[in-house]
Amino acid sequence: MKNKLAFIMFFLLNRNNLYSYPSLFFSEEEIFYIRENFQGQQQKINPLYLLTIIYLDSSHWSLWVNHKIISPETGGDVEGYHLEEVTFSTATFSWTPSNTPAPVFFTLHANQTYLPREKKVIEGIESLLE
Numbered sequence: 001m002k003n004k005l006a007f008i009m010f011f012l013l014n015r016n017n018l019y020s021y022p023s024l025f026f027s028e029e030e031i032f033y034i035r036e037n038f039q040g041q042q043q044k045i046n047p048l049y050l051l052t053i054i055y056l057d058s059s060h061w062s063l064w065v066n067h068k069i070i071s072p073e074t075g076g077d078v079e080g081y082h083l084e085e086v087t088f089s090t091a092t093f094s095w096t097p098s099n100t101p102a103p104v105f106f107t108l109h110a111n112q113t114y115l116p117r118e119k120k121v122i123e124g125i126e127s128l129l130e
Helices: 002-015 028-039
Strands: 048-057 060-065 068-070 081-086 091-095 104-108 112-115 120-123
Touching: 048 081, 048 091, 060 081, 104 112, 104 120
Parallel strands: none
Antiparallel strands: 048 060, 048 112, 060 068, 081 091, 091 104, 112 120
């Protein structure tokens, strides 16, 4: 129960700084402690860039994702993302953000980038890729 209450308060405090101070429930030290403990639990995930798809059939395909080649033999996980499905023109991925139990599904075409922070797909490569 304490963890649930602390998470709710952290969420409310983190959304808008105007509501953080003064707090009716916590002192400034307690708010600092809550923020420090929950910042480490936030999931850091990089954007996902799909350069190209080479597709022959459902068991013979290759993807070039974030400067790595992915194929049926290499598995379906890429830097925190799970590959759900590959077609001749699209690749569908999923990932579960740290603040929700429900996975987020998205589909990329060649030369598209998924930005996890904004939860949107853009054309081209995102300069934040490492």
